[in-house]
Amino acid sequence: MAKGYSIFSLAKHALRPSEPWPEAWEKPVPKSSYDVIIIGGGGHGLATAYYLAKDHGVKNIAVLEKSYIGSGNVGRNTTLIRSNYMIGGNTAFFEKSMQLWEGLSHELNFNCMVSHRGQMTLAVSPGQVDAFARRGNTMRLNGIDAELLDRNEVMKELPYLDFSKEARFPIHGAIHQPRAGTVRHDAVAWGYARAASQLGVHIIENCEVSAILRDGDKVVGVETSRGKILSNKIGIAVAGHTSHVAAMAGLRLPVESHILQAFVTEPVKPIVHHVVSWGAELFYLSQSDKGGMVFGGHIDGFNTYTQRGQFHRIQNVMECATTLLPFMSRMRLLRHWGGIQDMTPDGSPFICKTPIDGLYLNGGWCYQGFKATPASGTTFAYMIANDQEHELTGGFSLDRFEKGKELDEYGIGNWIYKQ
């Protein structure tokens, strides 16, 4: 197996190209029992296994993935990372994630291409400038970078936007988070998988969990397409399939599964140097290192597990693109795809215990799970190892709707489709 990647290993393989690179992670046969089982080999599941092994010394861990590593949303998202949150339960958590991104390539010995190119969120009314000033102040009070730009400053940085008198949504300013940016999403899955495997974690692909086995109020194992596997500690991290897998343990959750689409154009020379998002509609865009514009908008807006997007959403996202960035009307779309994500009523996630002993839940990530990956792994590992909440995840509990403690940061949960 590949141990360290370095300039020397690169040179060795360049000189001997006929010798293939060794597999990045091992493909073990599942054992009959583990100390901890993580269901779902996406970014969150792999990161959790890695931090369990590294920070908590857990030796005997399996990650069970129904398909191949990278097949889920970790390989489908638009790769944006930011920490511009202002509600108590979110701010410190997402900032922790940003700090972990900063050192991740070194931590994993895998180039995740973390790019702090900055995010510009554009205000389209004076009221929105005020709201952004408030958000920026909250961020800065929490030690997070943020600056407010006026229209002229935005024009200097993003001259390609529609600044004409006829602009349907005139640009009044922007809030800029310089440390926000993009990360190569596949590298995050592969890097965590490889680093976890080197610490002895079993990454078991093509292994679908079909039942969660219980003894009274305790979990004791899972039934899978590769046989029965026992464990007293099981973490669920299956993104869009949270309801489905939790139902195997008899749980009904505040979650609906929705499709979110993403789009990429043909590559062009560098023009968009930031992540650009918009105050008029949910719309976000960045230019990849290959040169394509990578962008997306809202979910399609109804429960579905099919990864096929609807045309009216495609049209709506293209309208956003061409309204905000007129040059986009002359670009050709290369590909578009969809991913199933679990939507919660308030748009915020769950990292929590469940009513069943030994069963832990990580899900409900809505639009924001990729940027959360390192912090989610760290805190979920802490919870599984210690059977108690990490101080950063107190707000992400299942009973927050009962208690009136919703975390409706942006108002983008599944509520808004029903009003």
Added chain:
Amino acid sequence: MRIPCPHCGERDVAEFRYGGDASNVRPSHGSGDLKQWHDYKFIFDNPQGPHLEYWQHVYGCRQWFKLNRNTATNEIVGGER
């Protein structure tokens, strides 16, 4: 996806608004049982398969109706007024 409005016939999904799971039963008026209201408002079966759901034909007759759709395939089995 094409949705059969029971009043206007089959139209593109773009004309409709989704209203969520129609199998959750609304607690009776005046019910003060907060747990019941919580479950009605926030908890979903979210099945991968047949799903009874509300839709409104916003850009048509504006009527609400129930639709039986398979969430694993988007196949529509039937609508009810």
